[in-house]
Amino acid sequence: MAGWDSRFSLLVAVSLAVVLGLLLGLAGEAGRPYPGFFAAPDFRVFPVDPAARAPGLQSGDRVVAVDGASPLTLAARLREATGPIRYEIERAGQRSTVAITPRALTWSRLVDHFGVYFLVSLVMLGVGAAVYVQNPAAAPNRRFLLYMCLWAVSNVAVPEAVLGPRTYAAALVGLVAPLLSIHGWVFFLTYP
DSSP, rough: OOOOOOOHHHHHHHHHHHHHHHHHHHHHTTTSOSEEEEOOTOOBBOOHHHHHTTTTOOTTEEEEEETTTTGGGGHHHHHHHHEEEEEEEEEETEEEEEEEEEEOOHHHHHHHHHHHHHHHHHHHHHHHHHHHOOHHHHHHHHHHHHHHHHHHHHHHHHHHHHHHSOOTHHHHHHHHHHHHHHHHHHHHOOOH
16 A cells, blocks of 8 residues: 555554454463353453353452462362352351363353454454554544554453463563553544
């Protein structure tokens, strides 16, 4: 495309690679055991499977122990489990125990839970690129493309880091979030 700066081509390519990399990482979880809920880094749970809600697990409960061990052992315990896993949970300062049998994470659960984030990120990249190609020399168009690339990455990294079966995207969130807030401030103050 005429006027398409190689730096911005690289920016879009890297952003797309990150989005697709996170997608492939989640796709790799299909078929693996999961507890019926997703957990934030502080082990607050978001039940997504009816079997996880049945024993009384609610969104916002915090896992404080997995089979009597640290919640950090959750992933390893899921891989080894042959029956129900006991979770000690805390809700409003009260502790209780629930037992939930791990089940396979299905493709439909992944798509239902994460699909829209990836779709929105791809739309953001497309809109950013479309605005940029209208006038690549215009500073607001370049800023908008940068902003859309940052948001596209953040849009898939934040939910994956917080709700995903693994939290490897948390490091990415730590890098992108400060850039978004700083660039957003500059962007909105300078965009005509």
